[in-house]
Amino acid sequence: MDRRRFTLSAAAFGLSALAASSPLLAATKTKVAAKAASRQPGEPDVLILGAGISGLQAAWLLEEQGLKVAIVEGRGRVGGRIMTLLDQPGYPEMGFNSMGEGYGRGLDVAKRSGVTLQEVGERYRIGPPSLLYIGDKPLTREEWARFPGNPFPDALKTVMPAELVSMLVSKKTRLTDWNAWADPASAPLDISLHDFLQQQGLSDQAIHLAHDIAPYYGRNAYDLSALLAEYNDGFVKAQIAAGPKSFAVKGGNLLMAQALAKQLKGDVLLGREVVAITQASGGRMTVHFKDGSTLSAPKVICTLPFSTLRNVAIEPGLSGMQAQAVAQLGYQPISMIFVTAETPFWEQDGLAPGMWTDGVLGNVMPQRYGEDPQQITGFIVQARANLADYWDRLGAENAKALVVSRIEALRPAAKGRIRAHSYFSWSQERFNVGDFSYLAPGQVKWMADIAKPAGNLFFAGEHTATGARGLEGALESSERVAIEVLG
Numbered sequence: 001m002d003r004r005r006f007t008l009s010a011a012a013f014g015l016s017a018l019a020a021s022s023p024l025l026a027a028t029k030t031k032v033a034a035k036a037a038s039r040q041p042g043e044p045d046v047l048i049l050g051a052g053i054s055g056l057q058a059a060w061l062l063e064e065q066g067l068k069v070a071i072v073e074g075r076g077r078v079g080g081r082i083m084t085l086l087d088q089p090g091y092p093e094m095g096f097n098s099m100g101e102g103y104g105r106g107l108d109v110a111k112r113s114g115v116t117l118q119e120v121g122e123r124y125r126i127g128p129p130s131l132l133y134i135g136d137k138p139l140t141r142e143e144w145a146r147f148p149g150n151p152f153p154d155a156l157k158t159v160m161p162a163e164l165v166s167m168l169v170s171k172k173t174r175l176t177d178w179n180a181w182a183d184p185a186s187a188p189l190d191i192s193l194h195d196f197l198q199q200q201g202l203s204d205q206a207i208h209l210a211h212d213i214a215p216y217y218g219r220n221a222y223d224l225s226a227l228l229a230e231y232n233d234g235f236v237k238a239q240i241a242a243g244p245k246s247f248a249v250k251g252g253n254l255l256m257a258q259a260l261a262k263q264l265k266g267d268v269l270l271g272r273e274v275v276a277i278t279q280a281s282g283g284r285m286t287v288h289f290k291d292g293s294t295l296s297a298p299k300v301i302c303t304l305p306f307s308t309l310r311n312v313a314i315e316p317g318l319s320g321m322q323a324q325a326v327a328q329l330g331y332q333p334i335s336m337i338f339v340t341a342e343t344p345f346w347e348q349d350g351l352a353p354g355m356w357t358d359g360v361l362g363n364v365m366p367q368r369y370g371e372d373p374q375q376i377t378g379f380i381v382q383a384r385a386n387l388a389d390y391w392d393r394l395g396a397e398n399a400k401a402l403v404v405s406r407i408e409a410l411r412p413a414a415k416g417r418i419r420a421h422s423y424f425s426w427s428q429e430r431f432n433v434g435d436f437s438y439l440a441p442g443q444v445k446w447m448a449d450i451a452k453p454a455g456n457l458f459f460a461g462e463h464t465a466t467g468a469r470g471l472e473g474a475l476e477s478s479e480r481v482a483i484e485v486l487g
Protein backbone atom coordinates (compact mmCIF):
# COMPACT_ATOMS: atom_id res chain seq x y z
CA MET A 1 0.00 0.00 0.00
CA ASP A 2 1.55 3.34 -0.92
CA ARG A 3 1.78 6.17 1.58
CA ARG A 4 -1.14 8.15 0.22
CA ARG A 5 -3.52 5.20 0.15
CA PHE A 6 -2.43 4.31 3.64
CA THR A 7 -3.16 7.87 4.84
CA LEU A 8 -6.58 7.88 3.32
CA SER A 9 -7.60 4.42 4.35
CA ALA A 10 -6.25 4.30 7.88
CA ALA A 11 -9.54 5.72 9.18
CA ALA A 12 -11.41 2.71 7.91
CA PHE A 13 -9.09 0.24 9.59
CA GLY A 14 -8.37 2.25 12.70
CA LEU A 15 -4.79 2.54 13.78
CA SER A 16 -5.36 0.51 16.91
CA ALA A 17 -6.60 -2.36 14.80
CA LEU A 18 -3.56 -1.92 12.58
CA ALA A 19 -1.20 -2.04 15.53
CA ALA A 20 -2.87 -5.19 16.85
CA SER A 21 -2.91 -6.98 13.51
CA SER A 22 0.41 -5.86 12.02
CA PRO A 23 2.70 -8.88 11.62
CA LEU A 24 5.63 -6.45 11.63
CA LEU A 25 4.70 -5.05 15.02
CA ALA A 26 3.86 -8.47 16.43
CA ALA A 27 7.14 -9.96 15.25
CA THR A 28 9.16 -7.18 16.85
CA LYS A 29 7.53 -7.60 20.27
CA THR A 30 9.78 -10.42 21.42
CA LYS A 31 12.86 -8.67 20.16
CA VAL A 32 12.02 -5.52 22.12
CA ALA A 33 11.32 -7.44 25.28
CA ALA A 34 14.88 -8.75 25.09
CA LYS A 35 16.37 -5.30 24.46
CA ALA A 36 14.18 -3.66 27.09
CA ALA A 37 15.84 -5.86 29.69
CA SER A 38 18.79 -3.46 29.61
CA ARG A 39 16.80 -0.72 31.30
CA GLN A 40 17.55 -0.01 34.96
CA PRO A 41 14.81 -0.50 37.58
CA GLY A 42 12.26 2.32 37.46
CA GLU A 43 13.40 3.52 34.06
CA PRO A 44 11.24 3.54 30.95
CA ASP A 45 12.15 1.48 27.88
CA VAL A 46 11.70 4.60 25.82
CA LEU A 47 11.90 8.23 26.84
CA ILE A 48 10.01 10.56 24.50
CA LEU A 49 10.97 14.22 24.23
CA GLY A 50 8.00 16.50 23.53
CA ALA A 51 4.31 16.07 24.36
CA GLY A 52 2.95 17.36 21.05
CA ILE A 53 0.70 15.06 19.04
CA SER A 54 3.63 13.07 17.59
CA GLY A 55 5.10 12.35 21.03
CA LEU A 56 1.73 11.45 22.55
CA GLN A 57 0.88 9.11 19.68
CA ALA A 58 4.31 7.43 19.62
CA ALA A 59 3.93 6.82 23.36
CA TRP A 60 0.53 5.22 22.90
CA LEU A 61 1.69 3.00 20.02
CA LEU A 62 4.64 1.73 22.06
CA GLU A 63 2.56 1.18 25.19
CA GLU A 64 0.18 -0.88 23.05
CA GLN A 65 3.18 -3.09 22.28
CA GLY A 66 3.92 -3.54 25.99
CA LEU A 67 6.74 -1.05 26.40
CA LYS A 68 7.18 1.24 29.37
CA VAL A 69 7.25 4.82 28.10
CA ALA A 70 7.70 8.25 29.68
CA ILE A 71 7.31 11.67 28.03
CA VAL A 72 9.12 14.83 29.03
CA GLU A 73 7.82 18.22 27.95
CA GLY A 74 9.32 21.69 28.38
CA ARG A 75 6.03 23.56 28.58
CA GLY A 76 3.62 23.42 31.46
CA ARG A 77 1.02 21.89 29.12
CA VAL A 78 0.73 19.15 26.53
CA GLY A 79 -0.28 19.66 22.89
CA GLY A 80 2.62 21.69 21.45
CA ARG A 81 1.28 23.23 18.25
CA ILE A 82 -2.24 22.21 19.26
CA MET A 83 -3.13 25.29 21.23
CA THR A 84 -6.61 26.62 22.00
CA LEU A 85 -7.48 29.77 23.94
CA LEU A 86 -9.88 27.91 26.24
CA ASP A 87 -10.93 31.10 28.06
CA GLN A 88 -12.03 33.05 24.95
CA PRO A 89 -15.39 33.04 23.13
CA GLY A 90 -15.63 30.23 20.57
CA TYR A 91 -12.33 28.74 21.85
CA PRO A 92 -10.13 30.25 19.12
CA GLU A 93 -7.38 28.00 17.82
CA MET A 94 -3.91 29.52 17.82
CA GLY A 95 -2.44 26.32 16.39
CA PHE A 96 -3.89 23.22 14.72
CA ASN A 97 -7.25 24.14 13.21
CA SER A 98 -8.98 21.24 11.58
CA MET A 99 -8.59 17.90 9.82
CA GLY A 100 -10.06 16.76 6.54
CA GLU A 101 -11.98 13.59 5.79
CA GLY A 102 -8.75 12.01 4.53
CA TYR A 103 -7.05 12.35 7.92
CA GLY A 104 -7.21 8.63 8.63
CA ARG A 105 -4.81 8.82 11.54
CA GLY A 106 -6.16 12.09 12.93
CA LEU A 107 -9.76 10.90 12.93
CA ASP A 108 -8.75 7.62 14.55
CA VAL A 109 -6.82 9.44 17.29
CA ALA A 110 -9.71 11.83 17.90
CA LYS A 111 -12.11 8.90 18.23
CA ARG A 112 -9.84 7.12 20.68
CA SER A 113 -9.43 10.26 22.78
CA GLY A 114 -13.20 10.42 23.32
CA VAL A 115 -13.61 14.08 22.30
CA THR A 116 -16.57 15.27 20.24
CA LEU A 117 -15.72 16.30 16.71
CA GLN A 118 -17.79 18.91 14.94
CA GLU A 119 -17.91 19.55 11.21
CA VAL A 120 -16.42 22.96 10.51
CA GLY A 121 -15.81 22.83 6.74
CA GLU A 122 -19.30 24.15 6.09
CA ARG A 123 -18.72 26.99 8.58
CA TYR A 124 -15.59 28.10 6.72
CA ARG A 125 -17.74 28.48 3.60
CA ILE A 126 -20.48 30.58 5.22
CA GLY A 127 -20.68 34.25 4.25
CA PRO A 128 -19.08 36.24 1.46
CA PRO A 129 -15.39 35.77 0.66
CA SER A 130 -12.96 38.12 2.39
CA LEU A 131 -12.72 41.56 0.89
CA LEU A 132 -9.41 42.51 -0.72
CA TYR A 133 -7.84 45.76 0.50
CA ILE A 134 -5.08 47.34 -1.53
CA GLY A 135 -3.95 50.21 0.66
CA ASP A 136 -7.19 51.64 2.05
CA LYS A 137 -9.24 50.61 -0.97
CA PRO A 138 -11.71 47.71 -0.69
CA LEU A 139 -12.07 45.76 -3.92
CA THR A 140 -14.49 43.09 -5.05
CA ARG A 141 -13.25 40.50 -7.55
CA GLU A 142 -14.73 42.48 -10.44
CA GLU A 143 -13.15 45.71 -9.21
CA TRP A 144 -9.80 43.96 -8.70
CA ALA A 145 -9.89 42.62 -12.27
CA ARG A 146 -10.16 46.21 -13.55
CA PHE A 147 -7.87 47.77 -10.90
CA PRO A 148 -4.98 49.69 -12.54
CA GLY A 149 -2.51 48.38 -9.92
CA ASN A 150 -3.35 44.72 -10.63
CA PRO A 151 0.05 43.28 -11.65
CA PHE A 152 -1.21 39.83 -12.71
CA PRO A 153 -1.04 38.64 -16.36
CA ASP A 154 -4.22 39.38 -18.34
CA ALA A 155 -5.53 35.83 -18.15
CA LEU A 156 -5.20 35.89 -14.34
CA LYS A 157 -6.57 39.37 -13.55
CA THR A 158 -9.71 38.00 -11.90
CA VAL A 159 -7.74 35.81 -9.51
CA MET A 160 -7.45 37.32 -6.04
CA PRO A 161 -3.92 37.66 -4.61
CA ALA A 162 -4.58 35.12 -1.85
CA GLU A 163 -5.70 32.52 -4.41
CA LEU A 164 -3.07 32.84 -7.11
CA VAL A 165 -0.11 30.80 -5.82
CA SER A 166 -2.10 27.73 -4.78
CA MET A 167 -4.03 27.92 -8.05
CA LEU A 168 -0.88 28.00 -10.19
CA VAL A 169 0.91 25.33 -8.16
CA SER A 170 -2.16 23.12 -8.44
CA LYS A 171 -2.61 23.62 -12.20
CA LYS A 172 1.03 23.61 -13.22
CA THR A 173 2.47 21.03 -10.85
CA ARG A 174 5.34 19.12 -12.42
CA LEU A 175 4.84 16.08 -10.18
CA THR A 176 2.92 13.21 -11.72
CA ASP A 177 2.98 11.41 -8.35
CA TRP A 178 3.12 13.82 -5.43
CA ASN A 179 4.31 11.02 -3.16
CA ALA A 180 7.53 11.00 -5.18
CA TRP A 181 8.37 14.58 -4.19
CA ALA A 182 11.33 13.64 -1.99
CA ASP A 183 12.71 10.90 -4.25
CA PRO A 184 16.19 11.68 -5.61
CA ALA A 185 14.73 11.58 -9.14
CA SER A 186 12.67 14.70 -8.29
CA ALA A 187 15.76 16.67 -7.18
CA PRO A 188 16.04 18.69 -10.44
CA LEU A 189 12.58 20.12 -9.62
CA ASP A 190 13.83 21.52 -6.32
CA ILE A 191 13.91 25.15 -7.49
CA SER A 192 12.57 28.19 -5.68
CA LEU A 193 8.88 29.01 -5.78
CA HIS A 194 9.95 32.38 -7.18
CA ASP A 195 11.50 30.71 -10.25
CA PHE A 196 8.50 28.43 -10.62
CA LEU A 197 6.08 31.40 -10.54
CA GLN A 198 8.25 33.39 -12.91
CA GLN A 199 8.06 30.46 -15.34
CA GLN A 200 4.27 30.83 -15.17
CA GLY A 201 4.59 34.43 -16.35
CA LEU A 202 4.42 36.30 -13.03
CA SER A 203 6.45 39.48 -12.56
CA ASP A 204 8.36 40.23 -9.34
CA GLN A 205 5.60 42.63 -8.37
CA ALA A 206 2.95 39.96 -8.89
CA ILE A 207 4.95 37.42 -6.88
CA HIS A 208 5.39 39.93 -4.07
CA LEU A 209 1.66 40.58 -3.86
CA ALA A 210 0.47 36.99 -4.37
CA HIS A 211 3.04 35.33 -2.14
CA ASP A 212 5.45 37.41 -0.12
CA ILE A 213 2.89 39.56 1.71
CA ALA A 214 1.38 36.51 3.40
CA PRO A 215 3.36 33.39 2.47
CA TYR A 216 1.91 30.06 3.43
CA TYR A 217 5.48 28.79 3.77
CA GLY A 218 8.79 30.63 3.82
CA ARG A 219 9.72 34.26 4.28
CA ASN A 220 9.43 34.95 0.57
CA ALA A 221 9.21 33.04 -2.69
CA TYR A 222 13.03 32.76 -2.96
CA ASP A 223 13.05 31.04 0.43
CA LEU A 224 10.65 28.23 -0.45
CA SER A 225 11.14 25.08 -2.50
CA ALA A 226 8.54 24.81 -5.28
CA LEU A 227 8.77 21.05 -4.78
CA LEU A 228 7.55 21.39 -1.20
CA ALA A 229 4.66 23.57 -2.43
CA GLU A 230 3.77 20.90 -5.02
CA TYR A 231 3.92 18.14 -2.41
CA ASN A 232 1.62 20.19 -0.18
CA ASP A 233 -0.71 20.65 -3.16
CA GLY A 234 -0.81 16.88 -3.69
CA PHE A 235 -1.75 16.35 -0.05
CA VAL A 236 -4.47 19.01 -0.27
CA LYS A 237 -5.87 17.44 -3.45
CA ALA A 238 -5.97 14.04 -1.74
CA GLN A 239 -7.89 15.64 1.12
CA ILE A 240 -10.36 17.25 -1.28
CA ALA A 241 -10.83 13.94 -3.05
CA ALA A 242 -11.60 12.29 0.29
CA GLY A 243 -14.54 14.63 0.91
CA PRO A 244 -15.54 18.23 1.62
CA LYS A 245 -15.84 17.95 5.39
CA SER A 246 -13.38 19.29 7.96
CA PHE A 247 -13.46 18.47 11.64
CA ALA A 248 -12.38 20.23 14.79
CA VAL A 249 -12.89 19.34 18.44
CA LYS A 250 -15.95 20.84 20.05
CA GLY A 251 -14.72 23.06 22.87
CA GLY A 252 -11.18 23.32 21.44
CA ASN A 253 -8.61 21.03 19.83
CA LEU A 254 -6.43 21.22 22.92
CA LEU A 255 -8.96 18.95 24.66
CA MET A 256 -7.89 16.13 22.34
CA ALA A 257 -4.22 16.43 23.31
CA GLN A 258 -5.15 16.57 26.99
CA ALA A 259 -7.35 13.47 26.67
CA LEU A 260 -4.62 11.55 24.83
CA ALA A 261 -2.09 12.35 27.56
CA LYS A 262 -4.53 11.08 30.20
CA GLN A 263 -4.85 7.74 28.38
CA LEU A 264 -1.16 6.96 28.71
CA LYS A 265 0.03 4.60 31.42
CA GLY A 266 3.47 6.19 31.67
CA ASP A 267 4.49 9.54 33.12
CA VAL A 268 4.03 12.77 31.20
CA LEU A 269 6.46 15.08 32.96
CA LEU A 270 5.76 18.77 32.32
CA GLY A 271 8.13 21.72 32.78
CA ARG A 272 11.19 19.61 31.89
CA GLU A 273 13.26 21.56 29.36
CA VAL A 274 15.75 19.35 27.55
CA VAL A 275 19.20 20.96 27.18
CA ALA A 276 21.36 17.97 26.22
CA ILE A 277 21.08 14.40 24.97
CA THR A 278 24.04 12.09 25.47
CA GLN A 279 24.65 8.54 24.33
CA ALA A 280 27.23 6.43 26.18
CA SER A 281 29.52 4.13 24.23
CA GLY A 282 27.32 1.16 25.15
CA GLY A 283 24.33 2.98 23.59
CA ARG A 284 22.68 4.02 26.85
CA MET A 285 20.84 7.34 26.51
CA THR A 286 20.75 10.17 29.06
CA VAL A 287 18.65 13.30 28.73
CA HIS A 288 19.78 16.39 30.64
CA PHE A 289 17.32 19.03 31.80
CA LYS A 290 17.68 22.75 32.44
CA ASP A 291 17.16 22.23 36.18
CA GLY A 292 20.28 20.03 36.29
CA SER A 293 18.40 16.73 36.57
CA THR A 294 18.80 13.79 34.17
CA LEU A 295 16.77 10.81 33.03
CA SER A 296 18.17 7.72 31.33
CA ALA A 297 16.64 5.03 29.15
CA PRO A 298 17.78 2.50 26.55
CA LYS A 299 16.09 4.50 23.78
CA VAL A 300 15.02 8.10 23.25
CA ILE A 301 12.56 9.49 20.69
CA CYS A 302 13.06 13.17 19.98
CA THR A 303 10.02 15.02 18.59
CA LEU A 304 11.45 18.48 19.28
CA PRO A 305 11.11 20.83 16.31
CA PHE A 306 14.57 21.47 14.85
CA SER A 307 14.02 25.15 15.66
CA THR A 308 14.46 24.21 19.33
CA LEU A 309 16.61 21.07 18.95
CA ARG A 310 19.36 23.30 17.56
CA ASN A 311 19.74 24.70 21.09
CA VAL A 312 20.12 21.21 22.58
CA ALA A 313 23.62 19.69 22.82
CA ILE A 314 23.75 16.22 21.27
CA GLU A 315 26.69 13.97 22.11
CA PRO A 316 28.00 12.31 19.98
CA GLY A 317 26.97 14.95 17.47
CA LEU A 318 24.78 14.35 14.44
CA SER A 319 26.43 14.44 11.05
CA GLY A 320 25.91 15.26 7.37
CA MET A 321 22.58 16.50 6.04
CA GLN A 322 20.81 15.64 9.29
CA ALA A 323 23.07 18.01 11.23
CA GLN A 324 22.58 20.64 8.55
CA ALA A 325 18.80 20.27 8.78
CA VAL A 326 18.83 20.59 12.57
CA ALA A 327 20.85 23.79 12.24
CA GLN A 328 19.03 25.39 9.33
CA LEU A 329 15.50 24.01 8.78
CA GLY A 330 13.13 26.96 8.38
CA TYR A 331 10.05 27.49 10.56
CA GLN A 332 7.19 29.75 9.54
CA PRO A 333 6.75 32.97 11.53
CA ILE A 334 3.07 33.50 12.33
CA SER A 335 1.57 35.89 14.85
CA MET A 336 -2.09 36.19 15.71
CA ILE A 337 -4.42 38.48 17.58
CA PHE A 338 -7.89 37.45 18.69
CA VAL A 339 -10.41 40.26 18.25
CA THR A 340 -14.08 40.41 19.26
CA ALA A 341 -16.77 42.81 18.10
CA GLU A 342 -19.49 44.20 20.38
CA THR A 343 -21.78 44.81 17.43
CA PRO A 344 -21.78 43.23 13.96
CA PHE A 345 -20.10 46.13 12.12
CA TRP A 346 -20.18 44.09 8.90
CA GLU A 347 -23.97 44.18 8.99
CA GLN A 348 -23.89 47.96 9.43
CA ASP A 349 -21.50 48.69 6.55
CA GLY A 350 -22.79 45.80 4.42
CA LEU A 351 -19.26 44.60 3.58
CA ALA A 352 -17.78 41.14 3.99
CA PRO A 353 -16.60 40.57 7.59
CA GLY A 354 -13.24 39.11 6.48
CA MET A 355 -10.42 41.23 5.07
CA TRP A 356 -7.23 40.31 3.24
CA THR A 357 -4.99 43.35 3.24
CA ASP A 358 -1.65 44.17 1.66
CA GLY A 359 -0.71 46.29 4.69
CA VAL A 360 0.15 46.02 8.38
CA LEU A 361 -3.29 44.65 9.30
CA GLY A 362 -2.62 41.29 7.65
CA ASN A 363 -5.51 38.88 7.24
CA VAL A 364 -8.71 39.32 9.27
CA MET A 365 -10.49 35.95 9.48
CA PRO A 366 -13.98 35.59 10.95
CA GLN A 367 -14.43 32.65 13.34
CA ARG A 368 -17.76 30.83 13.50
CA TYR A 369 -17.38 28.48 16.43
CA GLY A 370 -20.59 29.07 18.40
CA GLU A 371 -23.61 26.82 18.79
CA ASP A 372 -25.13 28.72 15.86
CA PRO A 373 -22.80 28.16 12.90
CA GLN A 374 -23.82 31.50 11.40
CA GLN A 375 -22.68 33.44 14.44
CA ILE A 376 -19.28 35.12 14.28
CA THR A 377 -17.60 34.43 17.63
CA GLY A 378 -14.60 36.66 16.88
CA PHE A 379 -11.81 37.30 14.41
CA ILE A 380 -8.34 35.89 14.21
CA VAL A 381 -6.10 38.55 12.71
CA GLN A 382 -3.03 36.87 11.30
CA ALA A 383 0.39 38.11 10.22
CA ARG A 384 2.87 35.83 8.44
CA ALA A 385 6.60 36.03 7.70
CA ASN A 386 7.94 39.64 7.67
CA LEU A 387 4.70 41.12 8.97
CA ALA A 388 4.74 38.68 11.89
CA ASP A 389 8.30 39.78 12.68
CA TYR A 390 7.17 43.41 12.53
CA TRP A 391 4.30 42.84 14.96
CA ASP A 392 6.63 40.91 17.27
CA ARG A 393 9.08 43.82 17.27
CA LEU A 394 6.27 46.26 18.08
CA GLY A 395 5.33 44.15 21.10
CA ALA A 396 1.96 42.63 21.97
CA GLU A 397 0.20 45.77 23.21
CA ASN A 398 1.37 48.01 20.35
CA ALA A 399 0.52 45.35 17.77
CA LYS A 400 -2.98 44.97 19.27
CA ALA A 401 -3.48 48.77 19.21
CA LEU A 402 -2.27 48.89 15.59
CA VAL A 403 -4.67 46.18 14.49
CA VAL A 404 -7.65 47.81 16.22
CA SER A 405 -6.83 51.22 14.74
CA ARG A 406 -6.41 49.76 11.22
CA ILE A 407 -9.72 47.87 11.39
CA GLU A 408 -11.41 51.05 12.62
CA ALA A 409 -9.84 53.09 9.82
CA LEU A 410 -10.91 50.63 7.11
CA ARG A 411 -14.29 49.90 8.68
CA PRO A 412 -15.62 53.08 10.39
CA ALA A 413 -18.68 51.10 11.59
CA ALA A 414 -16.31 49.16 13.88
CA LYS A 415 -15.08 52.28 15.68
CA GLY A 416 -15.15 51.79 19.46
CA ARG A 417 -16.88 48.42 18.98
CA ILE A 418 -13.95 46.01 18.73
CA ARG A 419 -11.48 44.68 21.28
CA ALA A 420 -8.18 42.90 20.81
CA HIS A 421 -7.56 40.12 23.33
CA SER A 422 -4.67 37.67 23.25
CA TYR A 423 -1.51 38.17 21.23
CA PHE A 424 0.12 34.92 20.19
CA SER A 425 3.42 34.68 18.32
CA TRP A 426 4.74 31.26 17.26
CA SER A 427 8.20 32.76 16.74
CA GLN A 428 8.23 33.94 20.33
CA GLU A 429 7.10 30.60 21.74
CA ARG A 430 10.46 29.34 23.03
CA PHE A 431 9.39 25.71 22.67
CA ASN A 432 8.50 26.11 18.99
CA VAL A 433 10.22 29.21 17.56
CA GLY A 434 7.93 29.21 14.52
CA ASP A 435 5.00 27.30 13.15
CA PHE A 436 5.31 24.75 10.28
CA SER A 437 8.75 23.63 9.14
CA TYR A 438 9.51 24.38 5.49
CA LEU A 439 12.28 23.62 3.02
CA ALA A 440 14.14 26.18 0.96
CA PRO A 441 15.19 25.34 -2.61
CA GLY A 442 17.85 22.63 -2.68
CA GLN A 443 16.90 21.32 0.77
CA VAL A 444 14.41 18.60 -0.22
CA LYS A 445 17.35 16.17 -0.33
CA TRP A 446 17.55 16.55 3.46
CA MET A 447 14.41 14.42 3.76
CA ALA A 448 16.51 11.30 3.03
CA ASP A 449 18.41 11.74 6.31
CA ILE A 450 16.24 13.99 8.43
CA ALA A 451 14.81 11.20 10.59
CA LYS A 452 17.74 8.77 10.44
CA PRO A 453 18.21 7.14 13.88
CA ALA A 454 21.53 8.05 15.52
CA GLY A 455 22.21 4.90 17.53
CA ASN A 456 19.45 4.78 20.14
CA LEU A 457 18.28 8.32 19.40
CA PHE A 458 15.22 8.30 17.14
CA PHE A 459 13.41 11.21 15.49
CA ALA A 460 9.74 12.05 14.93
CA GLY A 461 7.58 15.15 14.51
CA GLU A 462 5.80 16.85 11.60
CA HIS A 463 9.15 17.96 10.11
CA THR A 464 10.12 14.33 9.49
CA ALA A 465 6.96 13.29 7.60
CA THR A 466 7.17 12.57 3.88
CA GLY A 467 3.65 11.34 3.05
CA ALA A 468 1.29 13.71 4.88
CA ARG A 469 1.25 17.29 6.16
CA GLY A 470 0.38 19.02 9.41
CA LEU A 471 -1.20 16.95 12.16
CA GLU A 472 -1.55 13.95 9.87
CA GLY A 473 2.16 14.19 9.07
CA ALA A 474 3.04 14.33 12.76
CA LEU A 475 1.00 11.15 13.29
CA GLU A 476 2.64 9.49 10.29
CA SER A 477 5.99 10.15 11.94
CA SER A 478 4.78 8.50 15.17
CA GLU A 479 4.04 5.27 13.30
CA ARG A 480 7.36 5.29 11.50
CA VAL A 481 9.34 5.92 14.66
CA ALA A 482 7.39 3.32 16.66
CA ILE A 483 8.27 0.69 14.06
CA GLU A 484 11.92 1.79 14.10
CA VAL A 485 12.08 1.59 17.90
CA LEU A 486 10.38 -1.80 17.94
CA GLY A 487 12.53 -3.13 15.14
Ligand SMILES: Cc1cc2nc3c(=O)[nH]c(=O)nc-3n(C[C@H](O)[C@H](O)[C@H](O)COP(=O)(O)OP(=O)(O)OC[C@H]3O[C@@H](n4cnc5c(N)ncnc54)[C@H](O)[C@@H]3O)c2cc1C
Binds near residue numbers: 075095474
Ligand atom coordinates in the same frame (compact mmCIF):
# COMPACT_ATOMS: atom_id res chain seq x y z
C1 LIG B 1 -1.27 28.26 13.48
C2 LIG B 1 -1.22 26.79 13.15
C3 LIG B 1 -2.25 26.24 12.40
C4 LIG B 1 -2.24 24.89 12.06
N1 LIG B 1 -3.30 24.36 11.38
C5 LIG B 1 -3.29 23.07 11.05
C6 LIG B 1 -4.41 22.48 10.40
O1 LIG B 1 -5.44 23.13 10.19
N2 LIG B 1 -4.33 21.18 10.03
C7 LIG B 1 -3.21 20.42 10.30
O2 LIG B 1 -3.19 19.24 9.94
N3 LIG B 1 -2.17 20.93 10.96
C8 LIG B 1 -2.18 22.23 11.35
N4 LIG B 1 -1.13 22.74 12.04
C9 LIG B 1 0.07 21.90 12.24
C10 LIG B 1 -0.05 20.93 13.42
O3 LIG B 1 -0.52 21.62 14.53
C11 LIG B 1 1.35 20.40 13.68
O4 LIG B 1 1.85 19.79 12.50
C12 LIG B 1 1.42 19.35 14.78
O5 LIG B 1 0.66 19.72 15.90
C13 LIG B 1 2.89 19.16 15.15
O6 LIG B 1 3.02 18.18 16.15
P1 LIG B 1 4.46 17.73 16.61
O7 LIG B 1 4.27 16.76 17.69
O8 LIG B 1 5.27 17.35 15.43
O9 LIG B 1 5.19 19.07 17.15
P2 LIG B 1 4.84 19.98 18.41
O10 LIG B 1 3.39 20.04 18.62
O11 LIG B 1 5.55 21.26 18.21
O12 LIG B 1 5.47 19.17 19.62
C14 LIG B 1 6.81 19.31 20.01
C15 LIG B 1 6.85 19.43 21.53
O13 LIG B 1 8.21 19.55 21.95
C16 LIG B 1 8.26 20.44 23.04
N5 LIG B 1 9.62 20.97 23.17
C17 LIG B 1 10.28 21.76 22.29
N6 LIG B 1 11.53 22.01 22.74
C18 LIG B 1 11.65 21.37 23.93
C19 LIG B 1 12.71 21.24 24.86
N7 LIG B 1 13.91 21.83 24.69
N8 LIG B 1 12.50 20.50 25.98
C20 LIG B 1 11.31 19.87 26.17
N9 LIG B 1 10.27 19.97 25.33
C21 LIG B 1 10.44 20.71 24.21
C22 LIG B 1 7.24 21.50 22.67
O14 LIG B 1 6.82 22.24 23.79
C23 LIG B 1 6.13 20.68 22.04
O15 LIG B 1 5.15 20.31 22.98
C24 LIG B 1 -1.15 24.08 12.46
C25 LIG B 1 -0.13 24.61 13.25
C26 LIG B 1 -0.18 25.96 13.62
C27 LIG B 1 0.89 26.49 14.54
